[in-house]
Amino acid sequence: MRIECPHCGERDRREFYYVGDAVALARPAPDAGPDAWDDYLHNRDNPAGDTNDLWYHEGGCGAWIVVSRNTVTHAVHRTKLAQKAAS
Structure with missing residues (x-):
C-alpha cells in the first residue's frame, strides 16, 4: 500500500x-467501572470498507496524517494533515 504524505509525497506504508480511527474515542470518566475501562482500552471497531485512519509518518517527516482508505481493497482515496482535518 502506498500513502501520499502531504509533505514528502507518495511513500510505502x-x-x-x-x-x-481518526475519530476521537470517548474516554471514560476516571471513576468509571472496570468494564468501561476494559472496553475503552481493548475493544475497537473493525469495519470493512471506507475508513478515516490516523497515521504517523515515523520514517519520514513526522507528520500526523488522516488517511481515507478502503480496508477491503487497500485503496487510498485521499490524505490530509491531521491538523487541517480538525479545522
Whole structure:
C-alpha cells in the first residue's frame, strides 16, 4: 500500500505507523467501572470498507496524517494533515 504524505509525497506504508480511527474515542470518566475501562482500552471497531485512519509518518517527516482508505481493497482515496482535518 502506498500513502501520499502531504509533505514528502507518495511513500510505502512501512514508513508510517498506524494509530487507529481518526475519530476521537470517548474516554471514560476516571471513576468509571472496570468494564468501561476494559472496553475503552481493548475493544475497537473493525469495519470493512471506507475508513478515516490516523497515521504517523515515523520514517519520514513526522507528520500526523488522516488517511481515507478502503480496508477491503487497500485503496487510498485521499490524505490530509491531521491538523487541517480538525479545522
